[in-house]
Amino acid sequence: MRQAYRCGPLEIWVEADTTVLREKVAGQLHLFNVPWRGPLTSIGLEVRESDEALASCAGNYLVCARMRVDANGSTLRAACPSGAWCEQFADGVSWRIRVPRRAADIWTLTDIESLLSLVLTTGWRALGWVPVHSGTVVKAGRCAILCAESGGGKTSLTAAMIRKGFCTLGDDKLLLRIGDDGAPELRALVHTFNLHPKTREWFPEVGDLERLPTYSEWTEKRKVHPEAIWPGRTLTGARPTHLLQLVRREEPGGVAIRPLTQSEVVSILLHQTVVPNERLTASRILAAIVTTARALRGFRVEIGTDAYREEGCLAPVEAAMS
């Protein structure tokens, strides 16, 4: 039986042959919980257990921690260390994922996540969107792209800004493109926040997050929909005007801010997206990122330990975005 999942501008039609695989795929694709304004493009995805092996991939298109991707003409194929692999068919919109017959193994499940991320990002890029690993805060026509490494404080700053009247498109997954008018445009993909239970010390309204299940073996964070805590504070799209680079400062104190140069903004934004080695794809991403970066005012925001305990700590950030 085929099941459809809407992930941004894609409608993924999944056919999976075991309960474990169905649940894993559903768990991943349900994360993309923001309704899409506009037409959807269908992608077919068949996920099966199999003894069929794929010759190893060299990674000429992309090398990830647990996945190597090769471009083979106009199609892609990828292999993971668990033995899971995937292949794109020549029509560009059909894929098959094959996993070894021990699909419940944690590494196999992890590799399925990697393969799904390839299917999604390839589909989004084919439609002219650039996936960006960043958060956002939006208020009064100003939209800042929040850039930090994983665990760098995007979610905490987003939550803190929401309490100051800002809205958000999400805390770490966005799509970006240059619109017909030449201006950059952002769309939300995932509204769910990944919040650490300790966040409650700063923002009591998040409640006791430890009662919620963890979503991964690798983190203490819990998945929480911001609308459940701060109603009316999520958006589906915005025009970016600012970029905030977040840096944790391992000392007490508030928030320090300084302007970034245009070159720094280009570099920071380019580091928030995956650029495959294929020339045409890389060219499109580079054009979208550089055009966007040139339209933004950038600031480096250093956040001291427990900064959010201080009332008014975000005044410099609000002033920068005013």
Place this chain on the structure above:
Amino acid sequence: MPDVSTGQEILMLRPDVVVTTLESEAVFLDLETKYFYSTNLSGWAITQLFECGATRAQVEEQCRSWAVTEEQKTVVAGFVQYLISERLIAPSRSPRPQAAVELPTQWETPKIEKYKEPLQRIMISAFDPTLPLAE
């Protein structure tokens, strides 16, 4: 590094260097090294000469047609040498027919900036470009 001292060797922008141009600059990304660069429009005009393949002598000739001063010719030679040293251009045996390259604005000293941080070679996933932690 190949000997390109004669000025007659054909040099070409490497195929895995991708470029995007804006109103006042061009940004190059070298997909092999993952470094990226920004150059002004005069620098981009010179670099464009290597898109189809050009010798240093042809670059000098083109600069004459752009009315580049003698002093600036030395700067252009240094710029080309920088492109060679960064392997953005490399000797080629298969040049393509040269398209005309117009200097888009008035001549300015060609400049190129190399960004400090290259893009990651290995990342967490096809969405997350973060450098993965060791397992």
